[in-house]
Amino acid sequence: MTYPLREDAQVDVRARTGRALRDITLEALRSGDLTLDDLTIHPETLRTQAAVAEESGFTQLAANLRRAAELAHIPTEKVLAIYHALRPRRASYQELLALAEELEHEYQAIHNAKLIRQAAEAYRARGLA
Amino acid sequence: MRRSKRFRVLEQRPIHREAFVHPWPDVGLVVTDSPNDPKPSLHGKDGRVVEMDGVRLQEMDMIDRFIADHALDVEIAPEAMATPSSTIARMLVDINVPRHKVARLARGCTAAKLVDIVRHLNVLEMMVALSKMRLRRTPANQAHVTNRKENPALLAADAAEAALRGFAENETTVGVARYAPLNALAILVGSQVGRGGVLTQCAVEESVNLRLGIKGLTSYAETLSVYGTEGAFVDGDDTPWSKAFLASAYASRGVKVRFTSGTGSEALMGHAEGRSMLYLEARCLLVTRGAGSQGVQNGSISCVALPESLPGGVRAILAENLLAAMLNLEVASGNDALASHSDIRKTAKLMCQFIPGTDFVHSGYSSVPRYDNLFGGGCFDASEYDDYLVLQRDMQVDAGLRPVREEQVLAARDQAARAVQAVYAGLGFPDITEDEIAAATTANDSRDMPDRDVVADLAAADALLEDDRGLVDVIRALDQAGHAETAERLLELGRQRVAGDYLQPSAIFDDHFHVLSAINDRNDYAGPGTGYRLEGERWREVADIPLARDPASYLEGQGEHPAQRLQDLGPAAKGTTAEVIVAVGPAFGQALTETIGGLPHEAVLEQLVAGIAEEGTWARIIKVHHTADCAFIGHVGAQLSGSGIAIGLQSRGTTVIHRADLAPLTNLELFPQSPNLTLASYRQIGRNAARYAKGKPVRPVPVEVDNWARLRLIVKTMLLHRREIEQIEPDRSPTELHFGFEPEVAP
Numbered sequence: 001m002t003y004p005l006r007e008d009a010q011v012d013v014r015a016r017t018g019r020a021l022r023d024i025t026l027e028a029l030r031s032g033d034l035t036l037d038d039l040t041i042h043p044e045t046l047r048t049q050a051a052v053a054e055e056s057g058f059t060q061l062a063a064n065l066r067r068a069a070e071l072a073h074i075p076t077e078k079v080l081a082i083y084h085a086l087r088p089r090r091a092s093y094q095e096l097l098a099l100a101e102e103l104e105h106e107y108q109a110i111h112n113a114k115l116i117r118q119a120a121e122a123y124r125a126r127g128l129a
Numbered sequence: 130m131r132r133s134k135r136f137r138v139l140e141q142r143p144i145h146r147e148a149f150v151h152p153w154p155d156v157g158l159v160v161t162d163s164p165n166d167p168k169p170s171l172h173g174k175d176g177r178v179v180e181m182d183g184v185r186l187q188e189m190d191m192i193d194r195f196i197a198d199h200a201l202d203v204e205i206a207p208e209a210m211a212t213p214s215s216t217i218a219r220m221l222v223d224i225n226v227p228r229h230k231v232a233r234l235a236r237g238c239t240a241a242k243l244v245d246i247v248r249h250l251n252v253l254e255m256m257v258a259l260s261k262m263r264l265r266r267t268p269a270n271q272a273h274v275t276n277r278k279e280n281p282a283l284l285a286a287d288a289a290e291a292a293l294r295g296f297a298e299n300e301t302t303v304g305v306a307r308y309a310p311l312n313a314l315a316i317l318v319g320s321q322v323g324r325g326g327v328l329t330q331c332a333v334e335e336s337v338n339l340r341l342g343i344k345g346l347t348s349y350a351e352t353l354s355v356y357g358t359e360g361a362f363v364d365g366d367d368t369p370w371s372k373a374f375l376a377s378a379y380a381s382r383g384v385k386v387r388f389t390s391g392t393g394s395e396a397l398m399g400h401a402e403g404r405s406m407l408y409l410e411a412r413c414l415l416v417t418r419g420a421g422s423q424g425v426q427n428g429s430i431s432c433v434a435l436p437e438s439l440p441g442g443v444r445a446i447l448a449e450n451l452l453a454a455m456l457n458l459e460v461a462s463g464n465d466a467l468a469s470h471s472d473i474r475k476t477a478k479l480m481c482q483f484i485p486g487t488d489f490v491h492s493g494y495s496s497v498p499r500y501d502n503l504f505g506g507g508c509f510d511a512s513e514y515d516d517y518l519v520l521q522r523d524m525q526v527d528a529g530l531r532p533v534r535e536e537q538v539l540a541a542r543d544q545a546a547r548a549v550q551a552v553y554a555g556l557g558f559p560d561i562t563e564d565e566i567a568a569a570t571t572a573n574d575s576r577d578m579p580d581r582d583v584v585a586d587l588a589a590a591d592a593l594l595e596d597d598r599g600l601v602d603v604i605r606a607l608d609q610a611g612h613a614e615t616a617e618r619l620l621e622l623g624r625q626r627v628a629g630d631y632l633q634p635s636a637i638f639d640d641h642f643h644v645l646s647a648i649n650d651r652n653d654y655a656g657p658g659t660g661y662r663l664e665g666e667r668w669r670e671v672a673d674i675p676l677a678r679d680p681a682s683y684l685e686g687q688g689e690h691p692a693q694r695l696q697d698l699g700p701a702a703k704g705t706t707a708e709v710i711v712a713v714g715p716a717f718g719q720a721l722t723e724t725i726g727g728l729p730h731e732a733v734l735e736q737l738v739a740g741i742a743e744e745g746t747w748a749r750i751i752k753v754h755h756t757a758d759c760a761f762i763g764h765v766g767a768q769l770s771g772s773g774i775a776i777g778l779q780s781r782g783t784t785v786i787h788r789a790d791l792a793p794l795t796n797l798e799l800f801p802q803s804p805n806l807t808l809a810s811y812r813q814i815g816r817n818a819a820r821y822a823k824g825k826p827v828r829p830v831p832v833e834v835d836n837w838a839r840l841r842l843i844v845k846t847m848l849l850h851r852r853e854i855e856q857i858e859p860d861r862s863p864t865e866l867h868f869g870f871e872p873e874v875a876p
Binding site for chain 1: 190191194195198199200202229232233335336339340343344345359362363366367368370371373374375376377378379380381382383418419420421422423457597599600601604605608613616617620623624625626627628629630632633634643644647648649651
């Protein structure tokens with residue numbers, strides 16, 4: 001068990017940009033080469049945390065973190081657009097399916113695509129799409 | 130109509146301002162066991178649920194479908210559903226059944242089954258179960274930090290104080306929505322000044338909330354509300370899938386997520402479908418789990434008055450906390466919104482979570498006065514901190530708060546206000562003035578703060594939300610202004626965002642930025658002597674409230690200057706004249722020199738002697754050495770008194786008028802409330818004693834009765850009495866005292 005990742009020197013935790021934890025310093029900030037993405041979680045770390053959750057029996061949280069890892073690559077505006085499309089009666093059944101396709105093929109977000117397809121079926125059955 | 134005066138008094142009690150109603154299940158006014166609640170059932174085919182709680186697949190609403198697909202563990206379900214509910218209920222309270230065995234079965238339970246299990250438990254059993262099922266071993270607490278003026282210096286100062294006082298999470302919100310980024314910024318900075326590692330959030334609309342998280346201005350979100358009926362969910366403009374997606378969106382940006390639900394919300398929204406509040410909450414919790422939220426804020430929350438209007442409401446609220454814990458969810462257990470006009474009722478309700486301990490005992494303790502609370506009041510607020518600290522100390526319970534000293538708080542508030550001032554300056558926002566810093570440092574609420582330029586602040590807020598600036602720019606501004614330690618704490622928060630350890634269930638940080646979660650601080654309660662115990666250094670800290678003093682201080686000054694005018698003349702003989710004896714206790718004038726009310730012994734004696742003289746007789750003073758008991762001191766004096774009358778005087782001031790022919794424990798007059806005795810009372814006691822001696826009619830000395838004196842002074846009483854006891858010489862006979870005082874009495 002590597003948890004907590006922050007305290008395990010053996011684990012090479014890197015930020016979204018690839019910057020290593022030990023290189024996140026005030027000196028780096030002062031020299032002007034630290035960005036917000038240097039303080040943002042990497043999708044691989046989300047997958048590692050998903051594995052930690054899974055191993056401890058938090059199955060659904062693990063699934064959530066795996067979906068999160070997929071979304072980490074997707075621009076925020078797009079993520080918000082998908083969220084709004086999933087709200088009741090915002091998108092048609094077909095539009096939701098198209099969104100799932102897009103996520104799967106454009107962003108390799110297979111878990112999210114599956115969730116959206118499920119939503120499409122449920123919404124259609126309940127008159128919400 | 131005739132009225133009872135007692136009923137009129139009762140009607141003035143705060144409890145009379147609450148709403149109480151009888152159940153009305155068809156509209157959802159029922160906390161448990163609605164006749165419309167389904168019976169537990171589950172049927173599967175090919176690993177898929179085809180019937181659940183009496184509903185077949187094709188008739189399932191979206192919540193049923195989501196639960197069936199995401200929340201139920203179909204491998205465990207057959208075993209869980211076949212296990213009698215009473216058996217699982219007993220497992221919950223059986224210390225020989227480990228937590229994980231119950232949690233495993235809960236994975237396979239439908240909503241109706243979950244409710245059927247907790248139906249068997251009374252409040253006490255639920256509390257035992259909650260202490261076992263809570264996810265994190267170490268209990269914690271969350272604070273609300275807001276103010277009506279949305280003043281950044283005050284927000285930062287209050288956040289710092291809350292952090293210093295021990296809250297593991299600080300939550301703010303807005304009065305005016307556009308303030309969101311500024312309020313998030315202020316409590317982020319202030320919290321890290323107070324204690325590194327406090328997580329913060331700003332409760333606002335989801336897209337803004339997500340942006341704040343992405344910018345690193347917040348580290349968690351608990352705005353994700355879920356509901357137990359399709360109608361309520363859709364009215365809330367969401368579905369289980371949209372919430373599940375949103376949970377992933379937050380996590381993708383390194384933001385911890387907690388859903389929100391609670392009994393009564395569906396009924397309040399007109400969509401209860403005739404079901405009981407607890408059954409609908411069980412559905413909410415299964416949606417929460419299915420969506421992959423690590424935890425939930427539940428316990429009725431803002432609807433709390435609704436279940437509380439019904440019989441069993443407080444029990445149902447505890448039951449929903451327990452259900453969440455059984456489902457392996459972090460629980461921030463309510464006690465946030467105003468729950469009662471009655472301090473008795475709100476505190477009794479609090480005990481349901483306070484005693485067992487939860488991941489966050491309050492999902493928002495108002496760290497600011499209720500006046501400034503923008504979350505709808507605050508069930509407990511900043512004015513009740515000391516009461517709360519005493520409750521922790523009384524019960525040896527850790528509810529997450531720590532005692533603080535005024536100087537320490539002022540220093541942190543000043544530093545926090547200056548830190549946010551530096552950030553405002555660094556980001557080019559409207560100035561935070563020195564006047565604001567000074568006011569925020571000492572303020573109680575926002576009425577103590579000067580007004581700011583709202584238009585200019587909101588323009589800054591809009592800019593911050595829209596542009597690319599975020600955590601890095603905040604840290605840079607702090608660093609450049611010399612707030613290096615705060616800058617480093619914020620940077621460590623940034624590193625933690627990268628590591629993501631706090632995305633795991635029930636995660637908080639301790640004082641050293643060490644994460645504590647259900648992964649590495651898993652609740653291991655298994656009966657007495659196990660699980661979290663408030664002991665060692667932490668117990669010493671909780672016990673050391675500023676209200677507590679060194680008991681020896683009650684003895685300060687006592688015996689430092691022994692009575693100079695009292696001289697021991699040797700053994701006392703029985704009197705042969707009509708004198709009144711004043712018999713004093715063994716410590717009198719020596720080891721003790723003042724009464725409990727602070728009257729010098731010699732002054733008391735002067736009054737007694739003068740009072741006796743005023744009635745035309747005289748006093749002899751003797752000291753009793755073999756007993757410290759007031760009645761016996763008086764009784765011994767009476768035996769030696771020529772008149773048969775004596776005044777017994779304990780060194781702490783308790784006084785009796787005794788007569789030789791009375792049994793030791795009876796008396797003519799007794800003055801047990803020595804703190805209320807004045808020099809005038811002692812004078813009158815002297816006069817009365819003389820009148821008894823002369824056979825004159827006597828009106829008993831009136832004394833003020835203050836039953837609270839015993840509470841206030843019981844420690845001092847005990848210590849003074851102990852010192853008197855120490856002076857007892859069992860074999861020494863009473864001695865005669867010479868008192869260098871001549872009363873001036875008109876002839």
